[in-house]
Amino acid sequence: MTIDKYVLEALSLSRSEGPIYRQLADHFGQLVQQGVLKPGDKLPTHRALADELQVTVGTVTRSYAEMEKRGLVEARVGAGTFVKQSERQGWFLQPVRTENHECNLGYNIPPALDRSATIQEALQQLATSREQLGHMMLYQKAEGFDQHRQCVADWLKQRGVAVDASRMLFTSGAQHGVQLALTVMCRAGDTLLVEKYAYPGVISLAQQQQVKLEPVEMDDQGLLPQSLEAACKRHNPRAIYCTPTLQNPTTAIMNSERRVQILAVCRKYGVMVLEDDVNGLLPTNPPPPLVNSDPDNVIYIGSLSKCLAPGLRVGFLSAPKRLYRRLAIALQNQSWMISPVLTGLSCELLRSGAADQILQWVQADMRLRYQILQQVLGSFDIRSQPNCFHSWLRIPDEWQLNKFIRACHQQAVTVKSGELFVPPGCKAPQYIRLAISGPESVPQLEQGLEKIRDLIS
Numbered sequence: 001m002t003i004d005k006y007v008l009e010a011l012s013l014s015r016s017e018g019p020i021y022r023q024l025a026d027h028f029g030q031l032v033q034q035g036v037l038k039p040g041d042k043l044p045t046h047r048a049l050a051d052e053l054q055v056t057v058g059t060v061t062r063s064y065a066e067m068e069k070r071g072l073v074e075a076r077v078g079a080g081t082f083v084k085q086s087e088r089q090g091w092f093l094q095p096v097r098t099e100n101h102e103c104n105l106g107y108n109i110p111p112a113l114d115r116s117a118t119i120q121e122a123l124q125q126l127a128t129s130r131e132q133l134g135h136m137m138l139y140q141k142a143e144g145f146d147q148h149r150q151c152v153a154d155w156l157k158q159r160g161v162a163v164d165a166s167r168m169l170f171t172s173g174a175q176h177g178v179q180l181a182l183t184v185m186c187r188a189g190d191t192l193l194v195e196k197y198a199y200p201g202v203i204s205l206a207q208q209q210q211v212k213l214e215p216v217e218m219d220d221q222g223l224l225p226q227s228l229e230a231a232c233k234r235h236n237p238r239a240i241y242c243t244p245t246l247q248n249p250t251t252a253i254m255n256s257e258r259r260v261q262i263l264a265v266c267r268k269y270g271v272m273v274l275e276d277d278v279n280g281l282l283p284t285n286p287p288p289p290l291v292n293s294d295p296d297n298v299i300y301i302g303s304l305s306k307c308l309a310p311g312l313r314v315g316f317l318s319a320p321k322r323l324y325r326r327l328a329i330a331l332q333n334q335s336w337m338i339s340p341v342l343t344g345l346s347c348e349l350l351r352s353g354a355a356d357q358i359l360q361w362v363q364a365d366m367r368l369r370y371q372i373l374q375q376v377l378g379s380f381d382i383r384s385q386p387n388c389f390h391s392w393l394r395i396p397d398e399w400q401l402n403k404f405i406r407a408c409h410q411q412a413v414t415v416k417s418g419e420l421f422v423p424p425g426c427k428a429p430q431y432i433r434l435a436i437s438g439p440e441s442v443p444q445l446e447q448g449l450e451k452i453r454d455l456i457s
């Protein structure tokens with residue numbers, strides 16, 4: 001790869017179009033997106049590029065640092081700067097290797113319960129009205145059927161989530177909700193604040209959209225208000241993405257006081273909150289979500305994936321009025337609408353009480369799994385919560401993190417490295433995430449956890 005191939009032809013730096021370092025980063029970002037630059041390509045040295053472009057070495061250094069923050073490139077000590085693999089190792093879903101009875105503690109999926117009879121009944125019910133079915137086969141407005149939104153809003157209200165149907169949009173799961181919110185809130189080069197350890201899905205999305213991530217310190221309650229305030233002052237962020245209930249991966253639940261403090265800081269600095277409440281319905285007595293207190297400064301993102309079934313691919317978001325239309329247009333640009341068959345099926349499950357029944361099964365199964373976790377690993381440095389699909393385990397310093405994960409794999413136990421949960425360029429924590437909901441059965445979970453315990457011991 002030579003410099004002239006990608007820089008000289010297309011790059012025209014202009015003093016009037018913002019800082020040069022940022023223009024340079026935008027340009028490289030476009031080349032990566034267009035596939036002109038490929039993972040593993042080496043960038044020119046700072047000096048060579050500076051000479052070529054007649055800018056200072058400091059400008060190039062700053063630009064490379066900016067690209068690193070956006071997750072576009074990585075600096076390797078003594079070797080130079082390289083275009084990064086855009087796909088995060090371990091984020092892409094891998095099928096479970098059933099042939100060697102793998103214990104999969106990798107993915108935050110609901111426990112394997114047989115929902116088929118319940119779904120069958122709901123589908124039959126949905127099929128009773130031919131008129132309704134015919135209607136569902138037509139194009140709809142991006143917001144989805146009004147009665148479907150009302151049904152979900154009513155169901156959420158009974159569970160302490162106060163969202164107005166007129167502010168709701170259906171999404172294809174919470175992941176899609178986060179994507180929509182990012183599309184509308186951030187452009188390439190903008191900063192999004194995230195919890196110090198964050199959901200890999202938001203990290204991967206930010207990388208794809210070239211949004212810079214800045215981590216905010218946390219404690220047992222999640223985000224720390226002082227650190228949030230410092231980050232707002234320092235980085236002038238567009239928004240903050242956070243998971244106040246059963247944070248992924250740390251399991252933290254913010255108490256009410258902390259929620260008030262976090263909202264106050266965000267209001268003060270004009271920072272929009274993207275509240276990911278995907279796990280919010282799992283606790284038996286969850287605290288009210290942030291959106292209840294400040295619906296005009298929170299984009300609330302929820303989903304039926306964890307409490308009902310991820311295969312439904314039905315999520316929803318509730319947005320401040322001023323953003324609603326932009327979000328609906330973004331949704332229409334992407335896929336026109338969410339299939340009314342799926343939202344209709346979901347509503348059948350909510351209306352009939354089947355959804356509540358499934359959630360109770362999930363909670364009962366998780367109670368058992370939580371007990372096993374406490375019995376086997378409770379004496380180690382581990383964070384967990386009742387009804388939480390995952391837990392966050394510290395690995396003793398004697399172990400190198402990667403070696404520990406490999407040792408688990410050799411024992412047919414899949415876990416996720418702490419490395420997956422930090423923004424590009426941040427140090428990997430000496431932790432692993434264990435999705436205790438993942439193994440097919442409770443005995444399989446127990447065996448997997450015992451193998452981990454033996455390795456640590």
Ligand SMILES: Cc1ncc(COP(=O)(O)O)c(C=O)c1O
Nearest residue numbers: 108173174175199248278303305
């Ligand atoms: C914090 C968080 N947000 C979003 C998602 C994705 O949810 P969905 O399946 O609804 O897209 C997950 C899945 O594990 C998650 O942990």
